[in-house]
Amino acid sequence: MPAKKKAKKSKAKPKAKAKAKKPAAKKAKKAAPKPKVKAKRKPNAAFMKPLRPDDVLAAVIGPAPKPRTEVTKAIWDYIKKNGLQDKTVRTQINADDKLRAVFNGKGSVSMFDMTKLVNSHLIQ
Numbered sequence: 001m002p003a004k005k006k007a008k009k010s011k012a013k014p015k016a017k018a019k020a021k022k023p024a025a026k027k028a029k030k031a032a033p034k035p036k037v038k039a040k041r042k043p044n045a046a047f048m049k050p051l052r053p054d055d056v057l058a059a060v061i062g063p064a065p066k067p068r069t070e071v072t073k074a075i076w077d078y079i080k081k082n083g084l085q086d087k088t089v090r091t092q093i094n095a096d097d098k099l100r101a102v103f104n105g106k107g108s109v110s111m112f113d114m115t116k117l118v119n120s121h122l123i124q
Contacts, residue, residue, distance in 0.1 A: 047067060047068050047069055049124075050066055050067055051066065051068065054123055056121055057122070059098050060098050062074070072115060084096060092108050092111070093111055095107055
C-alpha cells in the first residue's frame with residue numbers, strides 16, 4: 001500500500017502581544033537660566049604702556065609716545081594711505097624710503113615680521 005502523505009498543518013505563530021504604551025513622562029519645567037554676563041576683557045598692561053618711538057620710526061608715525069597697539073595701527077594707516085601692501089602677495093609690505101629705515105634696509109617685509117622689526121624702534 002502506498003504511503004499516504006500527511007498534510008502538514010501550518011501552525012500559526014502566535015502574534016507578539018503589543019506592549020502597552022506608557023504615556024510620555026512629562027519633563028519638569030526648569031527655571032530659565034540667567035544669561036551670564038561676560039566680564040569686560042581687561043587689556044594687557046604691557047601692550048598699553050606708552051612707548052616713545054626713536055627718530056626713524058617717528059618719521060612714520062609721529063614723535064608722541066603710544067602703546068604698541070596704537071603704533072601698529074599707525075603703521076598700517078601709513079601703509080594703506082601710501083598703497084605699500086603688495087598687490088599679488090597681500091602678506092608682503094613693500095617699503096618706501098621711510099619704511100625701509102624702519103625695516104632695517106629691507107625692501108619687502110612680511111606683515112608678520114613687521115611688528116618684530118618695529119618693536120626694535122620703540123624706546124621704553
